[in-house]
Amino acid sequence: MSLGTVGQAAGLFAVTNIDDILVLSLFFAQGAGHRGSGTRIVLGQYLGFAAILAVAVAAAFGATFLPQSALPWLGLLPLALGLKAAWQAWRHRADGEGGEGDGGKGGPSPWEVAAVTFANGGDNIGVYVPVLAAAGVGGMSVYAVVFLALVAVWCLAGAFFATRPVIAKALSRWGHVLLPLVLITLGLLILIDGGAFGR
Template sequence: MELGLVGQAVGMFAVTNVDDIVILAVFFGQAAGQRGGAARVVAGQYLGFAAILAASVVGALGAGLLPDTVIPYLGLLPLLLGLRAAWRAWRERHDADDDQSAGTGNGPTVLAVAAVTFANGGDNIGVYVPVFTTAGTGGLVVFVVVFLVLVAVWCAAGRFFATRPVVARALARWGHIALPVVLIAIGVLILVEGGAFGL
């Protein structure tokens, strides 16, 4: 029974977070060569996912922290962060070589990663709440522990992809463009799929 629950938790996490590996690879690519950059990405991922879990647990306990009508508007977070990143990339396009050689580029902050993780996981809350509601206290603990362990696995996978020579070269060359494109796409997708603004 316990192993079955763990398997269910692993499957549910993988299905609801598969797109996070791509986002993490982009973030790790942005953080490459910066002191503490990878740690900021990991901390931000944990912070954002902890917020998703907290909202899901509270929702499962009946407090209804996030009404269904609010969840689609979480797409505004990555959309705005993506537009900001695009503006920075455009403004600093002539200084890119200087930034890379000095190692002082604008890597992702803990809060930026957390905001994107939370916004991208807005739909996860809708999946987790009903499952958590029926899991009971023991089952809920299993889900939370398994999910937190798997966040580390996801971070390792994102870092792995970002450090592959081919991927690393691509991220070094195109990461400043890939980050805003990915963030804007995530934001638009969340807004459209959720029917925000009547889309």
């Protein structure tokens, strides 16, 4: 295992996933105080990233499960989840719950986290494919191991930021507004930047 390849893999992961830390922090804040929510978030992040990696590896070998024209439409996933979160926050506020909490659901489900992770990583696939194809089977394995190890680091970073007193207080107060806002914005950016509505 070449240290150069490990460094390149770590750098590529960091550059293409920096925005995930914000989303993960919001998810961890949403699940704060609910037993098992951290496990569900980590599981969802791994499921979503494993799907990104699987599609990228398959495409590097010449198989295309997702045509390039379909990638922008992945933005509909976070957009729909953001609208759902906004509706829940508004409904809880209307019920006199102040918009905080999540109605006892215990934070996001693994499938919600996986859907957002996969949709947000649609553009990553385009970056990963040529790199993995050029790396060959051995290099591809190194990239996969490093990427999957760094998913754990990203989850720890998200949980860390969500539990810092100043950040935790802000997320506790405004998380019910920020989460839908971030998800809706993310969905729209994926749709618009990907050219879903034409260029």
